[in-house]
Amino acid sequence: MASPTGRESPQELAAMNDFRTSIWSVFQPLYEDKWDQARWDAAVARFRAAHDPAVVDRFMKKARLPTWEALEEQMKKGPPAFLRPGWRSPLLGKRVDLSWLDSDAFECVRPSKDGWRSKKVVVIEFWASWCRPCHVVCDILSRISATKPDAKVITFNHEGIFNKTEIDRSIVQNFIDGRGDMNYPIYIDSHRVAVQGLFEPGQNLSIPLAFIITTKDQVVHWVGNPEEMAAPLEKALRSP
Numbered sequence: 001m002a003s004p005t006g007r008e009s010p011q012e013l014a015a016m017n018d019f020r021t022s023i024w025s026v027f028q029p030l031y032e033d034k035w036d037q038a039r040w041d042a043a044v045a046r047f048r049a050a051h052d053p054a055v056v057d058r059f060m061k062k063a064r065l066p067t068w069e070a071l072e073e074q075m076k077k078g079p080p081a082f083l084r085p086g087w088r089s090p091l092l093g094k095r096v097d098l099s100w101l102d103s104d105a106f107e108c109v110r111p112s113k114d115g116w117r118s119k120k121v122v123v124i125e126f127w128a129s130w131c132r133p134c135h136v137v138c139d140i141l142s143r144i145s146a147t148k149p150d151a152k153v154i155t156f157n158h159e160g161i162f163n164k165t166e167i168d169r170s171i172v173q174n175f176i177d178g179r180g181d182m183n184y185p186i187y188i189d190s191h192r193v194a195v196q197g198l199f200e201p202g203q204n205l206s207i208p209l210a211f212i213i214t215t216k217d218q219v220v221h222w223v224g225n226p227e228e229m230a231a232p233l234e235k236a237l238r239s240p
Helices: 010-027 037-050 053-062 068-077 132-136 138-147 169-177 193-202 230-238
Strands: 107-110 121-127 151-157 186-188 209-214 219-224
Touching (some): 010 037, 010 053, 037 053, 037 068, 121 193, 121 230, 132 138, 138 151, 151 193, 169 186, 193 209, 219 230
Parallel strands (some): 121 151, 151 186
Antiparallel strands (some): 107 186, 121 209, 209 219
């Protein structure tokens, strides 16, 4: 659910906090065979009785929540597999074919991916300009590119990575030009070559997403958010 915007009334904030603690946090882990319908019905009834219906309606719209019926179905179903405890990408520890990386299928915004085979490790990251968490990792990737001579950072943008919408290059270019912390190779994956070659097979369908791969054997050592890859990257760089 969306975070507060700072423009909520005290009543809306009270409803939001109550929803987080008594419904969202409680029922998130109770999906599928752990679902308790009676407990859900009681929790929703108590919540709706405790708050003005107009306040609840405004809060749910601001939080971009669906109807109660749709929310119940969503909570019953649970999160995607890659967000569940203990999940591992099927590519971890496996060899992948990176021949697509040498193709001319991409639009180069900032060069260059050339020479990646001569490095010990290649870090391949997927991102979009509308993804705020992606903004946070730009400096991390720049530091790796500047300070890890045995690692090659290559990033692929696709603004429609989840819905296959067309990419407006000017939006991507203006975003990059407006930042001073994207000092590494950047390509636009208009034809979804990188998405289909690595992102989708990895099944961790979230961004920003980075893959740490040793180049000599093209084995995937780690998949995840670049904010968490410092230790896995050092381990891959020290591998035989």
